[in-house]
Amino acid sequence: MQHYFIDKPHSADDYFEFKDGVLGLELCFRSCDSIFSKxxxxxxxxxxxxxxAKNETLSGCGLDLGCGLGxxxxxxxxxxxxxxxMVDINATAVSLTKQNLIKNNVQHSAVAFVSDGFNAVEGSFDFIVxxxxxxxxxxxxxxxxEGAKEHMKVGAPLILVIRKNLGMESLKxxxxxLFNNCEIIARDKGYYILKSVKLGN
Ligand SMILES: C[S@@+](CC[C@H](N)C(=O)[O-])C[C@H]1O[C@@H](n2cnc3c(N)ncnc32)[C@H](O)[C@@H]1O
Structure with missing residues (x-):
């Protein structure tokens, strides 16, 4: 079985566009069959x-780890x-993220590149999501x-979503x-939002 994170050759027919909304924003995406979230x-x-949006005040420069479509x-x-x-191991995902940054007029506020975990990531971030x-x-x-912690500034939050039945307790x-802290900031239909803050170096 082919997983969504393994890149594969695509034909022009595999690509399509969709619109969806979140946080009161109307967003549009170019996508492809094998890329999350399709x-x-x-x-x-x-x-x-x-x-x-409900709990955090974010500022500065953040990292979107495993960006998919962006x-x-x-x-x-x-x-x-x-x-x-914005990084992803999948080159098609990164190419789509670059196109979607342009489609949503925010291409000047982000860089997207291929990285297996943190192997191509440099520097420290104000937040990682x-x-x-x-x-x-x-x-x-x-x-x-562990890579995330190495690339966070002191005081930066790491905020993640995970389903309860897909390993939430062991991740928490x-x-x-790792961080000496981890808080559940929200629960939503089986999805848990976990936050850890980097307290020191
Ligand atoms: C659950 S999807 C989330 C995609 C997107 N952020 C979203 O919310 O729609 C996880 C993403 O992580 C990427 N991924 C898997 N292994 C990775 C790795 N070692 N390094 C970076 N990204 C990875 C996958 O290609 C996939 O796009």
Missing amino acids: DKIDDGTRALLNAI VIGIALIKHYGVTMQ SNPPIKTGKTLLFSLM KHLTS
Whole structure:
């Protein structure tokens, strides 16, 4: 079975466009069959964005880790006026994110590039957000959390969405031991929004 995070050749027929709304924003996306979240904003991504808008004051430069089509980064740029770096292991996802930044008129507020986890990421961020890859397994997920901590400024939050039945408790435990804190800031139909803050170096 082909997973959405493995890139594959595409024909012109695989591409399409859709419109969807979140945080009171009307957004438009170019998409492709194999790229998450295909033809609508994912329910977990929507829960994450709603929780952030309700609970957090974000500013500065953030990282959208595993950006897919670019939904999270684009919505945060428009909502908060922040700048973003947006990365994904999948080159088609990154190409679509670049096109979607232009379609939504925020191309001057973000850079998007291919990165396997943090291997091409430099510097430290004011916040990191992600609807992280879960199906790749705990080892990768936990290593992404460690990479995140290395790339956060002191005081920066890491905010993630995960389904309760897809490993929320073990991720929360891992974040608590890594950051010495992890808070559930929202719950929405089985999706949990977790936040850890980097307290020191
Ligand atoms: C659950 S999807 C979220 C996509 C998008 N952020 C959204 O909310 O619609 C997770 C994304 O992580 C990407 N991914 C998987 N493994 C990765 C890795 N090692 N490094 C970076 N991105 C990865 C996948 O290609 C996928 O686009």
